[in-house]
Amino acid sequence: MDAEGLLAPWPGPYGGLPPFDQATPERIERAMRLAIDRRREDVTAIADNPNAATFENTVLALEKSSRAFRQVETLRAVFASTRMGDGMVEADKRLAPLIAGIEDEIAQNSRLFTRIEAVLAARSALEPDQVQLAERVHRHMLRRGAALTPAKRAELTELNGRIARLQAEFQSNLSKSGDEVVWAVDAGELEGLPASAIASAAKLADELGKPGVWAIRNTRAAVWSVLQFARSRRLRQRVRDMWVGRCAAEGSCDNRALVKSIVTLRGKAARLLGYPTFAHMAVEPRMAKTPEAALDPLMAIWSPVRFESLVRLKDLQVIADADGLGEPIQAWDYLFYREAHRRMRLGFDSERVREYLEVNNVLAALFDAMGRLHQVQFRELNDVARVHPDVRVFEVSRDGSAIGVIYADLLAREGKMPSSWQYELRTPENIDGRVIGLSNVCTNFQRGPDGEVLLGWEYANVLFHEFGHALHMLFSRARYPSLGSMQVAWDVVELPSQLNERWLFDPPLLKRHMRHHRSGAAMP
The missing domain is CATH 4.10.280 (MYOD Basic-Helix-Loop-Helix Domain, subunit B)
Incomplete structure (x- = not known):
């Protein structure tokens, strides 16, 4: 598949699945440039339509015009956060200002803005979700400079491009900071650490070319293990300083100047749009408002x-x-x-609890709880393209019909952001027939030296949390993607996932599923 092929409708079942096996950083970059050009052409045609503005020929046409762009953006976002090698970091830095630029160009198209306002002027003839979509587009255009003078629009576009470029660099540095290590050369420093953590540190040191010593990587799982269990206060301090000092010291990952520049530029952009500070601009569309x-x-x-x-x-x-x-x-x-x-x-004893929280046990408990709560079933899919062999893919169904697909990218690896998140690969919609959603759940669980994946309680909690986001997204019944369940006020987005966490505390659920990873005994 060439770059142009990445703009075509996705192949396969479930309304199409992302062709991760056909994507490369080079193809993604070329496809994104093509997608931007096509989107510009489509929007120009909508804005220059000689017919009177209607919801269908303006707002709905705009919603449909971004499908190919969203497809390529999905591939870019996944590669830029989970598969950063082969030039993806550099490609992402080049693309970031282009993506910000096309958003500004569309929002600042005065002919398009006039048509959107004409649609809203006739809102009494529209259905409620059509009004909501038109209002959302209108609000987005205002926040990207639609009501500014031409000179201020140009200034805002330049600021947004610089911010996008700096943010891409910030994310790249943050990812690279996960490769930093603290070395331990004395076995006495490791007293108190679980055997699995010591073995993992020895294995990492060996991989880094220093056999016979130990390396603690700058990832949450490795750092927390030291801070919880290591008797050596000196090692704890060194590891903690590494963790809190991520990207805040001289070197290739230093983000301090970037942070200062991003904050300054955000403030300038907010003031151009009439807000006293960036905080006022950021909070306005949320429930808090101020x-x-x-x-x-x-x-x-x-x-x-x-x-x-x-x-x-x-x-x-x-x-x-x-x-x-x-x-x-x-x-x-x-x-x-x-x-x-x-x-x-x-x-x-946290370490003893961990012995029962093997990742498959936690997934089984999660699927059981979600089945009883929401009457959904999970089935693993094996013949699906994925961004890395470690990714597991699950069909989510209800009453025998698929309602979505979840990609579970759960294990830490080089070139992956050191965090946990849920990302919409495709938002559900029902414009020209039902299209089901696709979700990407990412965490950074560590494999033990024997390949086992045992989770601390907080990591089992993370799995329930992120799957809460995924189900919130898949359950959307919105007709239009831009009104999907992840488009609610940002303060609300965390609510379903935080509620979902509470089911991990269900004693019968723990008794049924949390078995010792070696003996198979139920958790006491």
Whole structure:
């Protein structure tokens, strides 16, 4: 498949699936440039239509015009976050300002804006979701400069292009920071660490060309293990400093100047659009509406949270003093003594819990809970193109009919962002017939030295959380993609996923599915 082929409707079942096996950074870049040109042509035709503006020939036509663009954008986003090799980072930096530029060009098309306003002027003849879509397009165009003078539009476009380029560079640096390591050359430094963590550190050091020592990579799973279990305070401090200092020290990953530039440019763009600060611009479309409304509840709980935290810290200080610490607990001590508190006062051992949270057990529990809650079933698909062999793909069905497909990219690897997220590969729609959604769930679980994937409680929680986002997206019944369930006010997006987390705490669910990874015994 050549670059032009990436713009064609996706092949295969389920209304088509992303051709990850046919995509390369070079093809994606060429396809995106073609998609931008085609989108420009389509929008120009809509804006220059000699017929009177209607919902169908203006708003709906605009919604349909972006399909090929969205397809290529999906491939770009997945490669740029999970498969950064082979020149993808450089391609993404080149594409970022072009993508921002076409968005500004469309939004600032005065003829198109006039037609959108004409559609809204006749809103009484439209259905409610048609009005909502027209209003969303209108609002988006205003926030990209539609009402500005030509000179200010040009300035905004230039600012947005620079911001996009800097953000792509920021993300690239953040990803590279996951390759940083802290070296341990003395086995005594590793006292207290789980055997699996020690073995993984030895394996990483061997892969990096230093057999006989240990390497702690700058990823959350490796860092948290040290901070929770390592008795060596010096190692804890070194690892914690590496983690909190990501992209904040001199070197190839330094993001400090980028952050300053992005913040400055965002402020300029917001003021051009009439907002006093970028915070006012960012919060306006959310439920909070103003920065003050967002900040007030945080400040209201600050004092009681601080009081409770100090009480807990005193409890931990007692344990630390008995352990011979001899000084106040520091940031790199907190997780270590919190873990000690759990073991001593509560009889709870995080590492023992981990032995039951094998990734397939957690998935089985998740699918069971979602089946009982939402009457959906999950079936693994094997003959599907994927961005990496580790990715697992699941059909989601209800009453015998597929309602979506979830790509589960769960394992850490080189060239993948060190985080957890859910991304819409395709938003459900029902314009010319039902099209089901496709979701990409990404985490960075670590394989053990024997290939086992055992999750700490917080990582099992992450899996329930991200699948909550995926189901929220797949359950959308919106007719138009731009009104899909992930397009709600951003403060609302986290609600379904946070509710979904709570089902991990269901005791019968844990008893049914959480079995010891070796003995098969149920979790006590």
